[in-house]
Amino acid sequence: MENISISLSESDQDRVSEVRVDGVIDTTTAGELEEVMDSLLKRDRYRVVLDLAGVDYISSAGWGIFISHIKEVRANDGDIKLANMITNVYEIYELLEFDKVLKVYSSVDAAREDFPATSGHQSKKKASRSRN
Amino acid sequence: MECMFRRPIKEVNAEFIAEEKYLDSLQRTVRETCVSAGLSRRDVTAVHLAIEEGATNIIRHAYLYEKGTIRLRVVVYKKLIVFSLIDAGRSFQPEGAGRVDLERLVASGRKGGLGFYMIQKIMDSVEYISAAGFNELRMIKRIAPARPESRPFLRRLFTLRVKFSFWTFLSVLVIIGGAYYYIDRRTSQYLYDHLDDTVSSLAHTIAAQAALHAINHRSHVEFDELIVSYLQSNPELQLIVLTDSSGLILAHSEDIHNIRKPYKIPAFVSTAELGVPQRYRVNGQQYSYLMTPIRAGEVEIGLVHVSYSSAQIHDKLTRARWRIGVLTLVLLFFGIIGIYFLSNYFVRPIVNITRRVRRFASGDLETELPLEGAEEFFEISRAFNEMITRLSRDRKNIVAREKMAKEIEVASQIQKTLLPLELPSVPGLELDGYYRAAAIVGGDLYDVFAISPERYCITVADVSGKGVPASLVMSMLRTVIQIQSANAVSAKETLIKVNDYFEKNIPPGMFITVMLVIYESARREINFVSAGHNPMLLYKAGEGEVVRINPAGMPLGMPTTLGPAFEERLEEVQFTMEEGDAFFIFTDGITEAANREGQQYGIDRLINLFAAEMARSARLEISSLSKAIISELDDFSGFVKPADDITFIVVRSQPPESTAGMDLPPDSEEREIETKSVKNPGPEPTETN
Numbered sequence: 001m002e003n004i005s006i007s008l009s010e011s012d013q014d015r016v017s018e019v020r021v022d023g024v025i026d027t028t029t030a031g032e033l034e035e036v037m038d039s040l041l042k043r044d045r046y047r048v049v050l051d052l053a054g055v056d057y058i059s060s061a062g063w064g065i066f067i068s069h070i071k072e073v074r075a076n077d078g079d080i081k082l083a084n085m086i087t088n089v090y091e092i093y094e095l096l097e098f099d100k101v102l103k104v105y106s107s108v109d110a111a112r113e114d115f116p117a118t119s120g121h122q123s124k125k126k127a128s129r130s131r132n
Numbered sequence: 133m134e135c136m137f138r139r140p141i142k143e144v145n146a147e148f149i150a151e152e153k154y155l156d157s158l159q160r161t162v163r164e165t166c167v168s169a170g171l172s173r174r175d176v177t178a179v180h181l182a183i184e185e186g187a188t189n190i191i192r193h194a195y196l197y198e199k200g201t202i203r204l205r206v207v208v209y210k211k212l213i214v215f216s217l218i219d220a221g222r223s224f225q226p227e228g229a230g231r232v233d234l235e236r237l238v239a240s241g242r243k244g245g246l247g248f249y250m251i252q253k254i255m256d257s258v259e260y261i262s263a264a265g266f267n268e269l270r271m272i273k274r275i276a277p278a279r280p281e282s283r284p285f286l287r288r289l290f291t292l293r294v295k296f297s298f299w300t301f302l303s304v305l306v307i308i309g310g311a312y313y314y315i316d317r318r319t320s321q322y323l324y325d326h327l328d329d330t331v332s333s334l335a336h337t338i339a340a341q342a343a344l345h346a347i348n349h350r351s352h353v354e355f356d357e358l359i360v361s362y363l364q365s366n367p368e369l370q371l372i373v374l375t376d377s378s379g380l381i382l383a384h385s386e387d388i389h390n391i392r393k394p395y396k397i398p399a400f401v402s403t404a405e406l407g408v409p410q411r412y413r414v415n416g417q418q419y420s421y422l423m424t425p426i427r428a429g430e431v432e433i434g435l436v437h438v439s440y441s442s443a444q445i446h447d448k449l450t451r452a453r454w455r456i457g458v459l460t461l462v463l464l465f466f467g468i469i470g471i472y473f474l475s476n477y478f479v480r481p482i483v484n485i486t487r488r489v490r491r492f493a494s495g496d497l498e499t500e501l502p503l504e505g506a507e508e509f510f511e512i513s514r515a516f517n518e519m520i521t522r523l524s525r526d527r528k529n530i531v532a533r534e535k536m537a538k539e540i541e542v543a544s545q546i547q548k549t550l551l552p553l554e555l556p557s558v559p560g561l562e563l564d565g566y567y568r569a570a571a572i573v574g575g576d577l578y579d580v581f582a583i584s585p586e587r588y589c590i591t592v593a594d595v596s597g598k599g600v601p602a603s604l605v606m607s608m609l610r611t612v613i614q615i616q617s618a619n620a621v622s623a624k625e626t627l628i629k630v631n632d633y634f635e636k637n638i639p640p641g642m643f644i645t646v647m648l649v650i651y652e653s654a655r656r657e658i659n660f661v662s663a664g665h666n667p668m669l670l671y672k673a674g675e676g677e678v679v680r681i682n683p684a685g686m687p688l689g690m691p692t693t694l695g696p697a698f699e700e701r702l703e704e705v706q707f708t709m710e711e712g713d714a715f716f717i718f719t720d721g722i723t724e725a726a727n728r729e730g731q732q733y734g735i736d737r738l739i740n741l742f743a744a745e746m747a748r749s750a751r752l753e754i755s756s757l758s759k760a761i762i763s764e765l766d767d768f769s770g771f772v773k774p775a776d777d778i779t780f781i782v783v784r785s786q787p788p789e790s791t792a793g794m795d796l797p798p799d800s801e802e803r804e805i806e807t808k809s810v811k812n813p814g815p816e817p818t819e820t821n
Contacts, residue, residue: 001482003545004700026184027152027184027188028152030288043153045415048664053441057177059181059185060181060185060188060243060246060247060250061243063246063250064246066240067234067237067238067243067244068243069241069248070238071239071241072241088173088174090288091174091177091178092174092177092178092181093252095174095178095254096249096250096254097234097253097255098234100235101234101238
């Protein structure tokens with residue numbers, strides 16, 4: 001099957017975690033990304049920017065990760081922001097009307113800057129994590 | 133059963149095993165059909181996604197990952213495609229029965245239903261039908277014509293037809309205009325000349341009659357009657373004056389009171405030019421003035437002055453020009469319409485070609501232009517067909533090559549997962565393994581694993597050939613060795629069992645050489661067999677020597693008809709690992725590594741190197757030894773690409789802390805150790821390589 005590679009870089013300054021994904025996010029590879037997301041949320045890191053420049057294809061398993069977490073993330077003053085989508089992926093994103101739910105940015109920096117400046121207090125985990 | 137009003141253009145039926153690994157080929161079928169049906173690139177990707185959701189759902193929920201098949205039917209109509217995924221598993225009720233709402237999905241924080249939401253969003257119509265033990269997910273996608281890049285309106289207005297009509301119109305206009313101008317000039321010149329001639333002859337006649345009157349001494353009244361009668365019958369004449377030789381008026385058409393008085397010739401008239409019409413203008417009207425002498429014999433006795441106007445001719449000409457102009461415009465108007473439709477005739481082949489090219493662009497690689505029409509279009513069609521043929525051939529090649537590269541990559545990844553990432557720690561031994569594939573996928577194997585806490589298996593093998601087939605056999609081999617070693621008491625028994633398996637299952641023409649070592653940690657005892665493999669290099673710390681041990685044995689997978697049975701030929705060797713002893717097992721990629729001159733590295737160099745390095749690195753990590761071997765090999769072969777995989781394992785019995793390394797001469801002696809056969813010794817130890 002196709003491969004996926006995920007690299008994570010976390011900044012303590014603006015509390016943003018940047019997840020760079022390369023490859024294809026489908027049923028067979030979505031598990032890895034899910035683990036990364038879970039580990040971030042478990043550590044109260046709710047500001048996530050996904051760099052999708054190297055992603056050729058996202059199946060429902062992939063979109064599902066974003067859609068299923070967005071509520072919890074937003075409830076904790078965070079967001080999942082998608083950056084650098086290639087045209088193919090963006091067209092699907094638009095077609096499926098995910099633009100109503102997830103924000104896209106033309107670059108990681110633009111996504112980063114769109115987070116409000118961190119105030120002194122770190123938001124505590126409020127919503128209980130629903131797993132199925 | 134499809135109640136579409138049109139007949140289907142194409143129907144594809146295929147059946148796939150309901151497993152995720154077969155999704156790719158299902159998708160390929162869908163994709164190819166979509167592309168040839170002219171679906172836009174975006175829609176093809178979207179359909180891909182919807183089909184993936186549908187098929188994954190069948191595998192997971194309808195069949196619960198159990199055996200089953202998915203039937204795919206794709207029916208292409210002119211303006212839509214109907215996709216059906218049919219299964220014989222459990223039927224499922226789509227969540228919420230009806231349209232899935234994105235907001236509710238987000239609110240639920242779950243992933244269920246997202247797939248169905250996506251299908252609904254992508255497809256124009258979705259139906260789920262369960263009947264007679266079959267479930268059908270029927271999805272309809274409208275074929276939206278791929279939107280061409282928009283061009284400015286003005287540019288689009290200038291089609292070939294319009295341009296053609298415009299230029300034709302313009303050239304016809306210029307030709308007609310030129311011809312008209314020429315004819316008009318000629319005609320009007322003729323008319324004016326004709327008028328001059330007419331008036332001139334009139335003037336002569338008047339002069340002749342006046343001469344007669346003068347000779348007969350007629351009265352002024354008769355002169356007057358003469359000019360009045362001419363004036364009345366010739367409307368173009370404006371004025372007639374008769375004068376005698378001394379310039380006195382004999383008759384005047386406008387003034388009868390000045391008879392016998394001198395006639396004042398208008399200022400613009402030159403009296404010198406008799407008989408020539410002189411033009412003048414009054415109030416914008418053009419007039420001509422002509423003087424003709426009245427002669428009696430040879431004697432000039434007076435003058436006839438005539439003034440006449442060309443207004444009538446001018447009026448006639450103007451009217452004629454208008455008529456011709458209007459007529460020309462009407463004719464041109466119909467002409468243009470005619471030209472426009474005529475141009476269709478020329479443009480139609482271009483339109484045809486465009487349509488075909490577009491079909492080709494939308495993925496129908498089979499399309500061909502009919503070789504017909506005018507020579508020019510015939511040539512274009514032929515050139516286009518040639519291009520298509522070449523392109524589709526190249527494309528097929530590229531697709532095939534990409535597929536192959538992908539498969540090899542997959543195989544290479546699988547292979548990497550099959551080779552041990554890290555060698556296990558074996559009590560009393562230091563181990564290091566090395567593997568470098570010559571191709572992306574190699575056929576060599578090395579493996580170290582624990583059979584039980586006291587028994588370990590160390591093995592190196594070389595599958596004949598390279599590439600995917602070799603790597604597949606190699607992965608099979610690794611599994612079989614791991615399984616069989618658990619049930620066998622010795623290396624020999626293990627390998628016999630392994631051979632039993634491969635005898636039946638190896639592809640014809642392929643064979644494997646194996647070095648299989650079993651180490652018993654309690655007694656530090658080694659027993660090993662070699663199925664036609666390169667010798668083992670054994671370093672005896674006590675003597676500081678390297679010996680090569682090469683027990684008899686045939687490669688796995690050799691036809692048994694060629695000689696004695698495999699187990700009869702197989703010799704087992706046993707020895708005990710003293711402290712500091714080491715052995716080196718490898719594949720022929722090392723000894724056959726060649727340098728630029730074509731020289732092989734050879735076993736002698738290897739033995740010397742091994743002996744020297746063992747002596748030198750007695751107190752160093754075992755990995756430094758393998759590094760030394762690799763760098764020596766690389767130095768030897770330079771930049772020559774290795775022809776075969778390079779694999780080795782080096783094993784050293786851990787020296788007690790106190791034991792120091794011994795100094796040894798680098799050129800250690802080598803000798804063949806006496807092999808100790810357990811039973812049925814073969815005729816002679818064979819040397820591979």
